[in-house]
Amino acid sequence: MSDDRPLPLDLNARLAEGGGGSESLGTVVVAGLANLTIAAAKLVAGLIAGSAAMLSEATHSLADTATEVLLFTALRRGARPADERHPFGYGKESWIWAFIAALFTFVAGAGFSITHGVHTIRTGEHTGHYTASYVVLAVSFVIESVSLTRAVRQVRRSARGWRVTPARFLRVTPDTTVKAVVLEDSAALVGLLLAAAGVGLSHATGDELWDGLASVAIGLLLLVVAATLARTNLSLLVGQAVPPRLHRLIEEELAALPTVERVDTLLTMLLGPADVLVAAKVDFTDEATGADIEAAAEEAERRLADRYHGIRYVFLDPTGRRG
Structure with a gap:
């Protein structure tokens, strides 16, 4: 890979300019509609089958x-333009909402799944048939895919x-919305x-322990996702710098300006x-005059942008000059 190429600063650089027409927005909408459809189907199947794993999947x-x-x-x-009270725009607000989303997954999704799974393990209750669960799981897998x-x-x-x-892109991009969807x-x-493993094993053995264990496993999975997204958004909210390699390229770009002797300190956020x-x-x-410094500042902004x-x-x- 060539060192003179730009690094990914965002998933869609036109997001702040275009707002609702972005590709990220479309990805989120598709994921939301898919999840809503699947949630309804899982809930019905979970109630019919009396399966903890299916109800956890519905949650x-x-x-x-x-x-x-x-x-x-x-x-x-987050895509709203800058104004007098917020001269740097509203970009950080997108991370606040994404952080709240991670907390919601942690509390609502993981909390219910683990609690309901433990209850099923302790009581071993099963009230229905398995066929509906198998059908919904298969259809849900296709839609989620x-x-x-x-x-x-x-x-x-x-x-x-x-x-x-793609792995590196997901790791460094500050567009946490698509990272969350993935x-x-x-x-x-x-x-x-x-859930399929839990339902299948319970069906085969007649022991609801497997259904409860699957529910707990789903809850733990949600904990990992929520913690990952929360940590990412919190780091961005605190004020995260650009990736180290991009930091070096920006420093080299500034140092290459004709009237610049050296760059003492470079901060990015x-x-x-x-x-x-x-x-x-x-x-x-x-030898640089005031006019030279002004010209260098304008040139630096133009080059980097x-x-x-x-x-x-x-x-x-x-x-x-430092002594």
């Missing part, structure tokens, strides 16, 4: 549906544009397999999924 899908609503809110509110396929295609397409692997849809498919702030203490050459999608603000602070 899982309901939690995912609520999460998609929160992520939809994150995309719309379609939703995940769309999200993965978006990630791969964006990763190709930045010439990085993680949740992946967890949903694993959860369906766990992600202001939203599509906005980056760059601030640097720069030692200019002794043209080369690296997402850099919106560049501030240079002239500093003297």
Whole structure:
């Protein structure tokens, strides 16, 4: 991979400019509709079969549906343009809503699944037939696969544009909405397999222990997803810098300016999924005039904004030579 290519600053750099027409928004909507449909089917099947694993999966899908609503809110509110009270825009608000979505998954999804699974293990109750569970699990797997396929295609397409692997793209992108969809849809498919294993083993053995264990396993899976998303969004809210390699490229770009002697300090911060702030203490050459420094500052902003999608603000602070 060439070192002069830009790194992924966002999943869709036009998000802040285009708002509701973004690809991320479409991915979230598709995932939300899929989860709502699946939740209703799982709930009916769970009630008919009296299966803890199926009811846990219904709660899982309901939690995912609520999460998609929160992520939809994150995309719309985070894409609002800057104003007088918020001169750097509303990008960080998208991470607040995404963080709330992670907490909702933690409390509603994981909490119910583990509690209901433990109850089933202790009581061993089963009140219905298994056929409805098998049908719903199969249909749900197909629908969840379609939703995940769309999200993965978006990630791969964006990763190709930045010439990085999809895994690395997901790791460094500050667009946590699509990251959440990929993680949740992946967890949903694993959860369906766990539920199928639990229902199948209980059916084969007549022991509801397996159904309860599957429910607990689904809850633990949701805990992992929620913790991962919460940690990611919290780091961004606190004020996360750009990836180290991009930091070095920005520093090299500033140091290459004709009147710059060296870059003493370089600070970067992600202001939203599509906005980056760059601030640097720069030692200019002794011969540089005030006009030269102004020209260098304008040139730095132009170069960085043209080369690296997402850099919106560049501030240079002239500093003297260190003793």
